[in-house]
Amino acid sequence: MSRPARFRVAWRAEVDIGVGSPVRERDSAPALATVTRASGDLVAWHRADSLPVSPPPRNVLRVIDLHCHVLPGVDDGPGTIEESLALVAAAQANGAERLVATPHVSSQFYNESTTITRAVTELNARLADGAHTTAAIDVLSGAEIALARIPELDPDELLRLGLGGGECLLLEPPASVFAPGIEATIDDLQARGHRVVLAHPERCAIFHRDPPLLQALVDDGALTSITAGSLVGRFGGVVRRFALALFEADLVHNVASDFHSIVRRPPGAVGELEQAGLGGLADWLTREVPLAILESREIPPRPAVTVPISPTKNRWRKWRRQP
Numbered sequence: 001m002s003r004p005a006r007f008r009v010a011w012r013a014e015v016d017i018g019v020g021s022p023v024r025e026r027d028s029a030p031a032l033a034t035v036t037r038a039s040g041d042l043v044a045w046h047r048a049d050s051l052p053v054s055p056p057p058r059n060v061l062r063v064i065d066l067h068c069h070v071l072p073g074v075d076d077g078p079g080t081i082e083e084s085l086a087l088v089a090a091a092q093a094n095g096a097e098r099l100v101a102t103p104h105v106s107s108q109f110y111n112e113s114t115t116i117t118r119a120v121t122e123l124n125a126r127l128a129d130g131a132h133t134t135a136a137i138d139v140l141s142g143a144e145i146a147l148a149r150i151p152e153l154d155p156d157e158l159l160r161l162g163l164g165g166g167e168c169l170l171l172e173p174p175a176s177v178f179a180p181g182i183e184a185t186i187d188d189l190q191a192r193g194h195r196v197v198l199a200h201p202e203r204c205a206i207f208h209r210d211p212p213l214l215q216a217l218v219d220d221g222a223l224t225s226i227t228a229g230s231l232v233g234r235f236g237g238v239v240r241r242f243a244l245a246l247f248e249a250d251l252v253h254n255v256a257s258d259f260h261s262i263v264r265r266p267p268g269a270v271g272e273l274e275q276a277g278l279g280g281l282a283d284w285l286t287r288e289v290p291l292a293i294l295e296s297r298e299i300p301p302r303p304a305v306t307v308p309i310s311p312t313k314n315r316w317r318k319w320r321r322q323p
């Protein structure tokens with residue numbers, strides 16, 4: 001009997017092309033995901049610890065992914081250009097028309113705008129021949145800037161780190177339960193003409209502890225970007241319930257993939273939104289708002305779509321946005 005075809009997905013992982021095959025980082029490792037669909041040189045999969053997520057039809061390319069780690073060798077994203085190309089192809093298979101590369105600018109990954117711009121140019125050059133994708137796709141420059149790095153960055157460098165080269169900054173709050181100076185830092189950035197998008201507040205302990213702080217930041221002009229995987233439990237039940245509570249409180253402006261790798265942190269957003277019952281907001285969250293951000297326009301009003309009520313065990317359910 002012949003050995004089944006294998007497909008290299010990323011991070012040295014190989015999977016058998018066959019629905020139900022496990023995805024592992026090495027042969028003896030536990031399964032991280034299961035192949036759910038395979039055709040040509042693309043496979044779809046879902047993580048072993050979450051429900052399957054169906055990608056949208058491949059001919060619908062409307063998503064502008066504002067937060068992803070697609071550049072090779074600059075942070076905890078892909079290690080090689082080949083892995084980056086596979087990630088772009090997978091993002092496109094999940095509906096992406098445009099990606100904003102947002103490598104970490106943090107104390108761990110000390111990236112500068114020159115490094116990021118060069119890597120974006122090289123990746124776009126490799127994509128230009130169309131050999132890896134089914135349609136043209138743009139990768140724009142950006143960064144995910146840790147709050148603690150803001151004071152060290154001069155104004156010109158901050159401008160160069162904006163999403164798509166604009167004034168909008170993707171700000172990563174700390175993982176800790178306290179974030180001294182977060183309000184003053186955001187106020188200062190806004191006074192200097194920046195729009196601030198808070199990266200994955202649903203995964204931040206400080207906002208779990210103090211949701212009104214997040215509400216106050218939004219009331220003062222900050223936008224929020226939820227990670228798609230949070231909506232389907234990839235970061236656990238607490239994060240999922242808090243993410244749903246933020247939707248109920250009308251504190252979510254964008255959903256992005258924050259993808260890092262094909263296996264562990266995969267591309268995708270629309271499938272996750274649909275699975276969470278939020279498909280009616282998908283276009284607004286993943287296209288209209290990102291376009292407004294990249295074009296420095298006002299954020300369009302959120303469509304009047306009913307947001308599903310989160311489970312009764314959601315401890316944030318009683319917290320509501322105050323008028």
Ligand SMILES: [Fe+2]
Nearest residue numbers: 067069144258
């Ligand atoms: Fe990120």
